[in-house]
Amino acid sequence: MKKTMMNQLHPLEVYSIVFNMLEDRVLEDDVFKGWLCLDxxxxxxxxxxxQHELSSGSYQCTFNGAxxxxxxxxxxxDKHLNDxxxxxxxxxxxxxxxxTPIFRDWNDLLGYPDNLKKPLQQAxxxxxxxMISENSDDPLFQNYQRVAGLIEVVELLIESNEGSGQTLFYQRPIKFDFVLEAEDLEHSIDIDAINNLLEKDTHKEAVKNLISxxxxxxxxxxxxxxxxxELVKTNTYLVADVLLDYQGYVENYSFDKVRKEYLEKKTDYISKIENRFDEISLKLLSLPAGIGLATTQIEAGMIGDLAFVxxxxxxxxxxxxVMLLCMNIxxxxSVIKSxxxxxxxxxxxxxxxxxxxSSAISTSKTEIDDKCFFTWLKLWVAxxxxxxLFVITFIMLIYSYR
Incomplete structure (x- = not known):
């Protein structure tokens, strides 16, 4: 049963238990020493x-004080397993x-940069x-676990802004040393909101620039x-200001997008309407020339002769x-109505x-209405x-037999 229990304990937990059981514990020659009766x-x-190299395995021994x-x-x-x-x-x-991470205190742990980028799960x-672990309620440990996420954000910005090493280039080079002290972990760290912005499919570059x-x-x-x-200490304000800046950006972006959308639609519809008249303008230009040529063929004569026919x-x-052209016009x-x-x-x-x-959109619609009316009018004039022109041609025919 005891073997089973031992198998369930983590070596660091065992270290913690033994460390706290040692009597007259002292630090000598960079190792802790203390007395213990065994069972x-x-x-x-x-x-x-x-086995995990946390103890030497060779111990001084006394028997009833000797x-x-x-x-x-x-x-x-077994003979040694008594008081x-x-x-x-x-x-x-x-x-x-x-x-089995063991350190003197938080400052000792934070003195190793890798412990920030790759946070320990226990120590x-x-x-x-x-002893602290993922299941502990220690606020320092919870904040420590989130530090790596903030480092990832900074490194992402360094990469996206073509920085190098630990230097962020945004308007000026800003170098970072990813080091902290124990007191820095007293400040709450929560960058979920920033990560959510970075994960969006839209405005990716804008979000990175806002954060930078x-x-x-x-x-x-x-x-x-x-x-x-400083980023850790002001993390709460940093997140709040980034969200505020993003909200302003989205509002401005939405306005520009709307303006672009209705202006593009206005241009598109005006072009479609004008194309209706442009489509028949060439035919209109050729009609007077054709009728002028035709009228030159009208000759004076008597009704019933060859000239009359x-x-x-x-x-x-x-x-x-004329009828074909009018039907075309x-x-x-119908197209304009559609x-x-x-x-x-x-x-x-x-x-x-x-x-x-709505006011600007309505103004754009009015411009299209005006263009539609004038195109309609030009078609009726055509x-x-x-x-x-046909009436003139017919009158010429009548006058040729007077």
């Missing part, structure tokens, strides 16, 4: 510590192994005989060795040309979606001009 369970604990030769842990037998025997157990003062502090600007404004006058600590054929040809009214329904629906949706810009 089966304590012996197994020492064996585990020796000093005996040092004894190796492997030679300790008559005392062993001066040794424990390492410091361990930088990820599995033991010999000055306070305190806030960081630079905070640390530009701070000594290099304390710049990162020729003249009637010319007038009939002009009539057909009239077909443009465009009008389309843009009225589109701008009504824009006004509903962006009510704060029809009237075409019919007038």
């Amino acid at each position: 089966e369970e304590k012996k197994e604990m020492l064996e585990l510590l020796v 000093v005996l030769d040092p004894i190796d842990i492997r030679k300790i037998s 008559s025997f005392k062993f001066r157990v040794t424990l390492v003062q410091r361990s930088q192994r990820k599995a 033991f502090f010999t000055s306070s005989a305190l 600007a806030q960081i630079v404004s905070r640390v530009k006058d701070i000594p290099v060795s304390r710049r990162f600590a 020729k003249n009637v054929t010319v007038v009939a040809t002009v009539f057909v040309l 009239y077909g443009q009214f 465009i009008k329904l389309d843009y009225e629906s589109a701008f009504k949706a824009l006004e509903k979606k962006f009510s704060e810009e 029809i009237a001009a075409s019919l007038a």
